[in-house]
Amino acid sequence: SSGAPYDWTRDASQRRFLLALKAKRTDCIFEAVSYSPPYWMTNSGCTAGGVGGAENIKTTHYTAYADYLTEVVKNYNTLYGVQFRTLEPLNEPEVAWPANGQQEGTYVNWDHQISLINACKSQITSKGLSVQLAANDANSIDACVSALNYFGPTNIANFSQINTHSYGGTQRQQLYSIAKQYGKRLWQSESGPL
Secondary structure: OOOOOOOOOOOHHHHHHHHHHHHHOOOOOEEEEOOOOOHHHEOOOOOOOEHHHOOOEOHHHHHHHHHHHHHHHHHHHHHHOOOEEEEEOOOOOOOOOEOOOOOOOOOOOHHHHHHHHHHHHHHHHHHOOOOEEEEEEEOOHHHHHHHHHHHHHHHHOOOOEEEEEOOOOOOHHHHHHHHHHHOOEEEEEEOOOO
């Protein structure tokens, strides 16, 4: 809950898998990703989405959410020797996730995505972390292109990697061109039917 100390013993099964993979393969690329803020940072009090698919992260908690994400990245490096190459603060943020318990997610409009990305960048810088930011992790290639066109050069400069899922979309060449134009790594973070 809010203000409670972190419990680094939680999620032992997931961590065991992560550390086993790290021990077995020295060439792994690790990305920290969050599907939703913790429940106490949400409007609905639920990590599965907002009421009626509305934005769920409280606008007053952007800095706290960025602090939370970067503390996890920092402590996984300190406690377990896991160096995340990238931190992806949002997962399919253009989807109006309903608070129905089916899947964790949180809708975030483009302006608020920019605010969250910038808050994460600020926390990374102030903590001296080597992790890079990835965005916007859209559900489809076309949704990613639309978001990046809205973000513009100044905001795109705050992340190092463009993430997208491939559950739909046809604008592959446009996405490639944007990545090339801004010198960003392009990463398919979830594979869909494309």
